Amino acid sequence: MSNTGTYSRTALATRRLRTAPRAAWFGARARNAVKRPWRLIAAAIGVFVTVMLAYLFLPAGVRGARNLLRNDQVERRDTTLLATRERNARRHLASADSALAQTRLASAALLALSNPQFGQPIPEQRDSSRVASQALRVLIERADNAPLLASYRALAQSPLLRDDRRVAAQVAALVDSMTLIERERDELGGGATVDPVFVALTTQANEIGRQISVIAKQRLAALERQHAAQAAPTVASPESSPVAIVPDSTAVVQARQAAWISYESARRSLEGVRAANAYADSAAAQERARVQLAPLAVLVGAAVILAAVFAFVFSLLDEMRSPRVADAAEAERLTDLRVLGVARLRTVPAERNRRASDRTIPPSLDPTFDAYRVLAWHLSSQWPKDGIITVTGDDPMVAATVAANLAAVVANDARVTLLIDADLALEPVRAVLALPRSPGLAAVLANRRKWSESLIGVPVGRGRALDILPAGGRPTPLGPAESQALIGEVQRAARRHDATIVVAPLATVKKYRAGDDVVVCATLTRTRLSTLARTVATLIDEGARVRGVVLWEGEIPVAQHGDAAVVVSNAA
Numbered sequence: 164m165s166n167t168g169t170y171s172r173t174a175l176a177t178r179r180l181r182t183a184p185r186a187a188w189f190g191a192r193a194r195n196a197v198k199r200p201w202r203l204i205a206a207a208i209g210v211f212v213t214v215m216l217a218y219l220f221l222p223a224g225v226r227g228a229r230n231l232l233r234n235d236q237v238e239r240r241d242t243t244l245l246a247t248r249e250r251n252a253r254r255h256l257a258s259a260d261s262a263l264a265q266t267r268l269a270s271a272a273l274l275a276l277s278n279p280q281f282g283q284p285i286p287e288q289r290d291s292s293r294v295a296s297q298a299l300r301v302l303i304e305r306a307d308n309a310p311l312l313a314s315y316r317a318l319a320q321s322p323l324l325r326d327d328r329r330v331a332a333q334v335a336a337l338v339d340s341m342t343l344i345e346r347e348r349d350e351l352g353g354g355a356t357v358d359p360v361f362v363a364l365t366t367q368a369n370e371i372g373r374q375i376s377v378i379a380k381q382r383l384a385a386l387e388r389q390h391a392a393q394a395a396p397t398v399a400s401p402e403s404s405p406v407a408i409v410p411d412s413t414a415v416v417q418a419r420q421a422a423w424i425s426y427e428s429a430r431r432s433l434e435g436v437r438a439a440n441a442y443a444d445s446a447a448a449q450e451r452a453r454v455q456l457a458p459l460a461v462l463v464g465a466a467v468i469l470a471a472v473f474a475f476v477f478s479l480l481d482e483m484r485s486p487r488v489a490d491a492a493e494a495e496r497l498t499d500l501r502v503l504g505v506a507r508l509r510t511v512p513a514e515r516n517r518r519a520s521d522r523t524i525p526p527s528l529d530p531t532f533d534a535y536r537v538l539a540w541h542l543s544s545q546w547p548k549d550g551i552i553t554v555t556g557d558d559p560m561v562a563a564t565v566a567a568n569l570a571a572v573v574a575n576d577a578r579v580t581l582l583i584d585a586d587l588a589l590e591p592v593r594a595v596l597a598l599p600r601s602p603g604l605a606a607v608l609a610n611r612r613k614w615s616e617s618l619i620g621v622p623v624g625r626g627r628a629l630d631i632l633p634a635g636g637r638p639t640p641l642g643p644a645e646s647q648a649l650i651g652e653v654q655r656a657a658r659r660h661d662a663t664i665v666v667a668p669l670a671t672v673k674k675y676r677a678g679d680d681v682v683v684c685a686t687l688t689r690t691r692l693s694t695l696a697r698t699v700a701t702l703i704d705e706g707a708r709v710r711g712v713v714l715w716e717g718e719i720p721v722a723q724h725g726d727a728a729v730v731v732s733n734a735a
Contacts (some may be wrong), residue, residue, distance in 0.1 A: 191489030196478040198688045206474035214466040239440045245433040252426035259419035266412045296386045299323045299379060306376050312345055315372030318379055323386065330382055337371050337378075344368045486692045488685050494712050497692055498699045503541045503682065503711040504534040506565055508718060523622045525596045527564055527720060530571040530623055538565075538713060539572040542682070551657050551678030552710075553665045557694055560722070561715045562684045563591035563666050569682075570664040571623040578661035581618075581630045583653055585667040587637040592666055594722030596621060596631070603635025608648055614656050632656070646675040653677035673701050679708045686715045 197203070299321050306314040318324075319338045325331045348364040488494050491502040509532065529535065542552060554566035567582060574580040584592035587605055592598070598619055606612040617635070620628045641649060654677050657663040665677060672681060681702055685695050695712070702709050 187493075188486075191493050192479060192482045192486055195487050195489050195688045196475060196482045199478060202478055202481075203474045206477045207470040210473045211466050211470040214469055215462075218462060239443060240436050242433060242436050242440070245429065245436055249426070249429040249433045252422070252429040256419070256422040256426045259415070259422040263412065263415050263419050266415050270412070293390060295323050296383060296390070299383050299386075303376060303379050303383065306372065306379075310369055310372060312341060312368055312372060315341065315375050319375050321379065323382060324379060327382070330378060333378060334375060337375050341368050341371045341375075344371070487688055488690045488692060488695060488714065489687065491714060493692075494685060494695065494714060497696050498683075498709075498712060500683075500699065500709055501541070501711045503713050504538040505687075505714045505716050506532070506534045506538075506568070507716040508720060524571075524624070525621065527567065527595045527597075528571045528621075528623060529568055530575050532568065535565075535568040535572050538569055538682075539576070542569075542680075542710060543573075543576075546662070547678055547680040547708075549654065549657060549678050550661060551653065551663045551665060551680065553667055553672055553676050553678055553681045554684065554713075555667050555669050555672045555681060555698075556684030556686075556713075557669065557690050557698070558684070558686055558715070558719060559586055559589050559591040559666075559668060560595060560720045561686055563595045564720045565682070565684050565713050565715070566664045566666045567592060567595055570629055570662070573662045573664070574629045575624045575627050577627075579630075579659075580662045580664065581632065581656055581660040583632045583656070583663065583665045584634040585649065585653070585665055585671060587634045587641065588668075590634040590636055591722075592631065593633045595720055597722075598631065598633055601633055601635060603633035604649070604652075605635030605637045607632075607635075607652055608641075608645055614652055630660070641671075646671070650675055650677045669698060672707070673698075673705055676707065679706065681707045681709050682711060682713055683709060684713045684715060686719070689719075 302314075302318045302321055306318050316338065319334045324334050344364050344367055348361060348368070351358060351361050351364070488497075491505060494500075494502050509529065511526070511529065524530075552569070554562050554569065556562040556565075563584070563586075570580045570582040582592065584590060584604065586592075593600070593603075598621075601617065601619065602612055603617050604614075607614045607617055614632060618630045618632055621631055623629045653663065653665060657677070663678075667676065683695070683698060683702070699709055699712075
């Protein structure tokens with residue numbers, strides 16, 4: 164067990180100030196400031212509203228807001244009629260272009276009928292065709308001289324075989340078949356002996372290549388016949404040549420020129436009006452920018468940034484003014500006591516609800532949680548002789564939850580355990596475990612009922628139960644004589660139990676307690692360092708044996724009253 168000797172609160176404060184590193188202290192304060200989101204959000208909203216209102220109350224801000232809210236006074240010209248005129252002119256221009264194109268096509272057709280040589284291929288085209296035929300002949304000769312798959316594939320890639328769709332489709336199908344056969348042959352690989360399958364695939368591939376060569380030769384023959392027909396001179400007699408009368412396109416050209424002039428006039432008028440409207444909008448925007456303090460987007464962004472910064476600064480200053488417990492290391496450094504565990508609310512594991520006995524356990528009890536089991540092991544290593552452990556803290560709901568789970572763990576270890584709620588004002592044990600209202604300890608102190616008649620059994624495991632003596636409720640605090648009577652009743656009940664866990668408020672524990680062994684509970688980011696240090700120092704000065712500190716992390720436990728959840732807490 165850690166050192167819990169008797170030393171004064173002055174020595175405790177001196178040790179705290181001497182051993183606390185400054186960097187660790189500031190880091191703990193910053194973590195606590197961030198871990199309180201609702202305070203940060205409230206401060207951020209306040210700063211944001213303040214910045215926006217301050218902008219509105221400034222003279223430039225008032226003018227800018229009036230500029231944003233008032234109607235647009237810019238005079239803009241209507242472009243509807245001009246746009247309609249431009250569309251009609253463009254449509255007439257397109258009609259004129261189409262009429263002119265049709266006239267020119269008709270004239271070309273009449274000229275072709277009157278001149279037989281009109282439309283014949285020019286010599287340059289015939290020469291390029293002959294060059295392509297010669298290249299195809301070279302590829303055919305190469306395939307005949309070297310009947311390899313590469314030669315056949317190069318022949319299939321000839322442009323003259325791809326021009327004709329029918330020929331191109333046949334060649335493409337043959338090339339695909341040859342590629343598949345070559346792939347199967349490559350998968351067989353070459354061996355030391357002759358493979359009949361390999362030889363058959365090679366023969367089949369060569370046969371496909373020869374079919375490609377035959378198609379190429381047929382295509383070459385067709386091209387040579389076409390060249391011979393084009394080379395033969397054709398002489399037409401003047402009597403046989405018809406005389407074509409070409410229509411006059413002057414009127415069509417003039418109509419197209421008039422449509423173009425009309426379209427250009429409409430387009431320029433529309434562009435001029437649009438440019439004037441754009442200039443007016445630009446001038447109005449410049450005027451708004453001149454009288455406005457800042458654009459709205461920039462203003463809102465700056466307000467958000469300032470709100471975030473100032474909210475964190477305010478929260479950090481508040482945390483530095485009144486620091487709270489940040490972590491276990493800080494609590495140990497402050498109190499010179501061991502942190503016995505960090506407890507929190509957690510989702511009950513699914514395997515706990517498999518048995519009927521587990522489903523009868525109250526939701527607030529979690530005896531399988533490692534934090535409570537480690538706490539019980541620490542206390543069991545040196546269990547007090549009178550068997551009484553007092554659990555207290557600045558938040559009664561946290562102290563009651565920790566004490567109830569500690570008693571549940573001890574009861575599961577086959578010990579007869581009693582849990583006593585000595586907080587007669589708030590009754591945190593009854594609130595946490597959702598117990599029925601009963602006279603409890605108040606009736607025992609008033610001699611209206613024996614303590615054995617006021618016990619309530621609560622299941623905590625398979626075949627295990629926990630005896631609970633609820634507070635019973637009392638509006639007035641206990642006097643000195645009644646406090647001594649309470650101590651006597653607790654000590655009398657502890658003689659018949661192996662372990663007795665007492666939940667008591669801080670004010671009562673500091674003056675009156677049935678046993679000297681005390682466990683102090685504190686809440687992370689809520690319990691002030693001064694409160695924790697003063698509590699531990701006062702208990703030690705009053706002769707208590709403080710066994711350690713239990714920290715609570717996360718949300719505070721709530722009391723279940725029917726369907727409503729009520730938080731019973733006096734945390735700062």
